[in-house]
Amino acid sequence: MSTVTEQSPPSATSSAAQSPARQTLRRMLGNTSVRVGGTIALLIVLMGIFAPFLGTRDPSDISPKNRNKVPGYEATIRDYDGNKIPVVYRMGSDTLGRDVYSRVVYGARTSLIVGATVAVLAIAVGLGLGLVAGYFRLMDGIIMRVMDGMMAIPAILLAIAVVSLFSAGLTSVIVAIVVAEVPRVVRLVRSVVLSIREEPYVEAAITAGTPAPLLLLRHVLPNTVAPLIVQGTFIVASAIIVEAILSFLGIGIPPEVPTWGNIMAEGREVFQLFPHNILYPGAVLALTVLSVNMLGDGLRDTLDPRFAKRV
């Protein structure tokens, strides 16, 4: 599992074929889950980035005349200059006549921003706390009791509780999901630290008088990289789901912002007549989470085989 971190100096391995980092990369890219999941995830990221160029319109543009139209409906609308232009509602329109296709495409942005930000923040906070808990016995009891307490509150409820404190918005949703995810990262990092502590090279470093911060940075931190990449991928998937749930319940991101959860929430009232408002964003959401989870599974098998055996 430490192959990715045991890089030789770059000058020595310019031939590269035997470099452990390269080997890991090759093994990773040879894994079917990584390939399939990674490709789909990449496509969705590209969809979010290039949303304005994918035949979309302003996702919050309402059109009272064209409310609740079925997928494929053709209409003419006036643009901002008053010119009549023909449009196709590829995925139909919602109760305000907004183009569901455009909203779904733009919705990728919110999901991906939330997923990535939550993963980075949860890992940063969890890594810090986990290193301290694992290395300094004195802090271990305190930090882990608090984490146990946080884990006693089911994650979605914890997120709901935090969201209820602040006004709805992107920041509060991100903070809420980070709070719910941190305990799991702390546990993971702590378990890695505890096992690394017993390694002969760490004992040697302690004997040689390496100060604790340097020891953590040089010997312990590199060992957490692989498990954290894997865990980070799963956090992205779970953050995307929780954001969609919060928005769907009406307590997440404000309803005018196009997010997959919001589009589905708006489609609830008319679901029986116009199911497209829920089924399209739902399918895209499921595909996104599936691709990220597949990527995570593949990374776990190739980067962190020790962990792969556990589940």
Next chain:
Amino acid sequence: MGAYLFKRVLATIPVMLFVAVFIFLLLRLTPGDPAAMIAGDFANDDQIAEIRENLGLNEPLWKQFGIWLGDVLRFELGQSFYYKKEVKDLILNRIEPTFSLSVMTILLTVMIAVPMGTAAAYKQGSWFDRIIMGFSVLGFSVPVFVIGYGLIYVFSVQLGWLPVQGYQRLEDGFGGWLIRLILPSLALSVIFVAFIARMTRTSVLEVLGEDYIRTARAKGQTETKVLMRHALRNAAVPIVTVIGLAIAVLIGGVVVTESVFTIPGLGLLTVEAVLNRDFPTIQAVILFFSVVYVLINLLIDISYTFLDPRIRY
């Protein structure tokens, strides 16, 4: 055994204490004055001051916590801001639907997931195993409300076999109760099945490599008996552990499922409370769910001694 029980029960106290502190602080951390919030928009300063006095908000924080904790332990959960009713009564009223949904989901899950996982382990590496494992990744990924609406679309809107939404109390008839629970519990059980089938597979796979399985086969035991009596029984502890941990996922799922199927349970109460910023209700519901979660896991820990006589503490 007695000493272990005592220690295990004792260990839940710090956890519950943290949960209590967190939930207590929830109302105190809210931006704005809780007293003003309770009083509503049309209250004057005197009324707000009176409410603050009544709630003990002028006391130091630790003293407030003591009073609050004392109230909670006597099941005095306060008044709902929004419903103007005792939170205790609100919760009692909403327990039945949530309990029905949860029990039904767990039953469905165990009935589907354990045979599935065992079969996958038995046929390890076969196409059947691959399908089950593929399904389990899929089950993790499709959010419960997407599954819920998908099921409603197929079985209620298109086929018209089952009611779309709603709940009927058990006392108003078993048939109506059952038929309205089928889709919600099916939707909710998908992620659970994915989780537990996977765990069952791993756990049974490990056991199948043991010597006593070979011995059982060598003495001519039928494969069914080998699987049921020797493999599954020994694989039970990790499976039950995972069911306990997955209760957290179940509780999260209940909140969403009840919203999708408009089941008037505790999950829907949670969402309504957050939408109305009804903090006493939010506090009480989160406390309730957390206590249930911790208690279930406590019971599961204790049940190991019965599942596996080798475990003696």
